[in-house]
Amino acid sequence: MVGLDDTDPLRFTLIQWHKTFGVLILLLSVFRLVWRLTHRAPTHPAHAPAWERFAAHFSHIALYALLFIAPFTGWMLVSVSPLNVDTLLFNVVPWPHLPWLHNLADKASAVGRYEQFHEWATGAMIVLLLLHIAGALKHHFIDKDNVLTRMLPSKQADTSKTMASVLSVIVLGVGGSVFAYSKLNSVSASLSSGTSEVSAVAMVSGNSTLISFTASSVSANLDASRPESSSLSATVPTASATSINKQVQSSLPDAEWFDSENYPDALFESTNIGVAGESQFDIEGVLTIKGIAQPHQFKLTINESETGKTASGEFTVDRLTYQLGLESQPTDEYVGNDVTISFEFELLPQP
Numbered sequence: 001m002v003g004l005d006d007t008d009p010l011r012f013t014l015i016q017w018h019k020t021f022g023v024l025i026l027l028l029s030v031f032r033l034v035w036r037l038t039h040r041a042p043t044h045p046a047h048a049p050a051w052e053r054f055a056a057h058f059s060h061i062a063l064y065a066l067l068f069i070a071p072f073t074g075w076m077l078v079s080v081s082p083l084n085v086d087t088l089l090f091n092v093v094p095w096p097h098l099p100w101l102h103n104l105a106d107k108a109s110a111v112g113r114y115e116q117f118h119e120w121a122t123g124a125m126i127v128l129l130l131l132h133i134a135g136a137l138k139h140h141f142i143d144k145d146n147v148l149t150r151m152l153p154s155k156q157a158d159t160s161k162t163m164a165s166v167l168s169v170i171v172l173g174v175g176g177s178v179f180a181y182s183k184l185n186s187v188s189a190s191l192s193s194g195t196s197e198v199s200a201v202a203m204v205s206g207n208s209t210l211i212s213f214t215a216s217s218v219s220a221n222l223d224a225s226r227p228e229s230s231s232l233s234a235t236v237p238t239a240s241a242t243s244i245n246k247q248v249q250s251s252l253p254d255a256e257w258f259d260s261e262n263y264p265d266a267l268f269e270s271t272n273i274g275v276a277g278e279s280q281f282d283i284e285g286v287l288t289i290k291g292i293a294q295p296h297q298f299k300l301t302i303n304e305s306e307t308g309k310t311a312s313g314e315f316t317v318d319r320l321t322y323q324l325g326l327e328s329q330p331t332d333e334y335v336g337n338d339v340t341i342s343f344e345f346e347l348l349p350q351p
Helices: 009-038 050-080 107-143 159-186 246-251
Strands: 087-089 093-095 191-204 207-213 217-222 231-237 241-243 265-277 280-289 292-305 308-318 338-349
Touching: 009 050, 009 087, 009 265, 050 107, 191 231, 207 246, 217 338, 241 246, 265 292
Parallel strands: none
Antiparallel strands: 087 093, 191 207, 191 217, 191 338, 207 241, 217 231, 231 265, 265 280, 280 292, 292 308, 308 338
């Protein structure tokens, strides 16, 4: 997971499953601790030396502690991450951030600290696990006692206890399935759009010229857990184009360029959306200008600030494919053929 590039979609998927398993360990550890406190552990063999008894007692306590510390430090890390990526267990059930960490003013400095805590905890758990296994094998093959074999279910186990355990698992499984199903049908982690800004940059007479559109509307439904159900569309009235270069501004609505009278809107409609990373989507879609439709693809980046979330991106189009300025500017001598379109729009939680 951590060895993959940040833009690899598989990294995002694995991180989501990593968080799911971490939360499951945390929840199951609660049940395991209750079980341990209500059931007496087998005594250590009488022939075991004092240091071995102490080591076994210490390792058990440490393992129980780390079963909570390891996933909890991961939860702390997720809560303080500036990326603010939602946690969806099994890509369905939402899991909250820790509120007192999620609202920290300086998250960037805390990320490294909590990441180190999480690595230390998981590293310590791996070491203790290996020592625990080594100790059990030592008892079985060297001491030749029953420490390892007594971990197996007893043939004389109380049938009622066994049935109670089975029923508990069934109840938890059914309850969890019902809960997950209800969440699948009622909870959406998607984001819709708010206000938007669209602009374009073209080379005119050797100068980079900004063209802004004073009007635009974006309709978005972005869901990282179910990207196949996501969608993005945008409408930009071409007559709303403005520029510091007044000659450019006055020419753009003309028939040779946008032909705003006959084609008042430029349209973009997504055809496929995938997850590119923790804060990015891969967008594929069709841009239509002057009735000419062309496929384009770009990355949509989710940004977060104190005022909320926004989405932004850019892509380059060839103006000649849309028959813009073919008569007066058929080459790129005075007006460049490549035009970079940039956009940003506000993201709002779905009601």
